[in-house]
Amino acid sequence: MPLRHGIFLPPFHPMDENPAACIDRDLELMQWLDRLGFHEAWIGEHHSAGWEIISSPELFIAVAAERTRSLRFGTGVISLPYHNPLMVANRIIQLDHHTRGRVMFGAGPGLLASDALMLGIDPSTQRDRMAEALDVILRLFRGEIVTEKTDWYTLVNARAHIPPYTKPHPEVAVVSAVTPSGGRLAGRYGLSMICVAATNPFGFDALGANWQIANEVAAERGLAMDPAQLRLVGPLHIAATRAEAYANARFGFERYLNYLNNNQPRFKVPAGKDPAEWFVESKFGVIGTPDDAIAMIERLYAKQGAFGAFLHQAHNWADWEQTKHSYELYARYVMPHFSGDNRARIESFDWCTEHLDELAEKRSSAARAMFDKHEAEQKAKQTATPTARPAKGKEAF
Structure with missing residues (x-):
């Protein structure tokens, strides 16, 4: 199974920068990834806490799709408890048409408690509300007419206004971190999974368990999970050397860690320890070289088995x-390691190395034969009887 490569963009932008310039840079990043041959980009939805300043992944994707050729885009994710499910379904279907099938629908309960509280939502209800909304959206994608009333939305003979561009509908993914909720939903409907904390020690330990839960729930419903639709997320920064990578990361790493801890304390750096070095030593992510990135992904393979995409x-x-x-x-350097695109070239080079003496002799023999042939032809010309020239008339000229 070929490994796809992409990014998961919350995004994270320090509060001393121009927000318009930050969003423009995110769009420029999409163009850069498209030129480099990345496969997909997932864009987050957040409404508070200071750093994650894209509130509508659909709007961002609509702009980015116009500026790119082949990069696929996913909502990473739409926080379903914040929206009427009919509105979500219609927006995704419209975006599916705008992008001619380059959109994927990622759904989640909403990560930031501060978002939920601004909307008067009890964070303890969000996972259940996500499950309710997701069920309705999938039915709307299939063309069903839905009448349903809950304590947070009402639908009366609701239907999608137009069918999806992608048949039967865009790929649907749910996020999974440590709890089994993502795996249970993915298995219930046979959906894709995005493990957003795959390299976090707690998320890493839960990888196999959550995938197993998804497979067990799917099997109970006569469905089968596809590892090609499993995506693992991890943070990394690479450079030519580890020293250079660490020097680069000094620019903003500590602010990044402080932001995450300001929302939910989770990274406890020991006193006197360099935060970036501690982060890498604790295997939260990579700051290093392409070889270090390869090693991290190989470690994920060893833990999880087959999966379809790695997302930065x-x-x-x-x-x-x-x-x-x-x-x-x-x-x-990392993509071709996993795609095997250079395998034939390497095998050809190695074969030439193995047969070097034989090949050199054949080249030399062929060259000597050419010299011998040329010299023989020259001698034949020198010994040939010259043609007599007429003494007069036009032939003499």
Whole structure:
């Protein structure tokens, strides 16, 4: 199974930067990834806490799709408890048409408690509300007419206004972190899964269990989970050397960690320990070289088995040009390691090395034969009887 590569863009932008410029840079990143041959980008929805400033992934995707050729886009994710499910279904279907099938629908309960509280939503209800909304959206995608009343939405003979461009409908994915809720929903409907904390030690330990839960629930319903639709997310920054990568990450890594801890304390750096070094040593992510990125993905394979895509958790650890270079190095060296695109070239090179003496002798023999042939032809010309020239008339000239 070929491994696809993409990003998961929350995004993370420090509060001292121009927000319009930050969003423009995110769009420029989409164009850069498209040129480098990345396969997909998932865009988040957030409404508070300061850093994650895209409130509508659908709007962002509509703009980004116009500026790219082949990159596929997913909502990463739409927080379903914040929206009427009919509105979500119609927006995704419209976006499916706008992009001519390049959109994927990622759904989640909503990560930031501060978002839910602004809407008067009890965070303890969000997972159940997500499950209710997802069921309705899938029915609307299939063309069903839905009448349903809950404590947070009412639908009366509701139906999607137009059918999806993608048949039967765009790919649907649910997020999974540590709890089994994502795996249960994915298995119930046979959906894709995005493990957003795959390299986090707690999320890493839960990988196999959540995938197993998804498979068991799917089997109970006569469905089968497809590992090609399993995506694992992890943060990384790479450069030519580890020293260079760490120097690059000094730009913004500590601010990134402080932001995450400001929302939910989870990264407890020991006193006197360098935060970036501790982060890598604890296996939360990678700051290093392309070989280090390869090793991290191989570690995920060893833990999980087959999966379909690795997604970078996009961040601003490094400055813009260094960030772009990190993605370029990944495309140049990490992607072909897993695609095997250079396998035939390497085998050809190795075969030539193995037969070097034989090939050199054949080349030399062929060259000597050509010299011998040329010299023989020259001698034949020198010994040939010259043609007599007429003494007069036009033939003499």
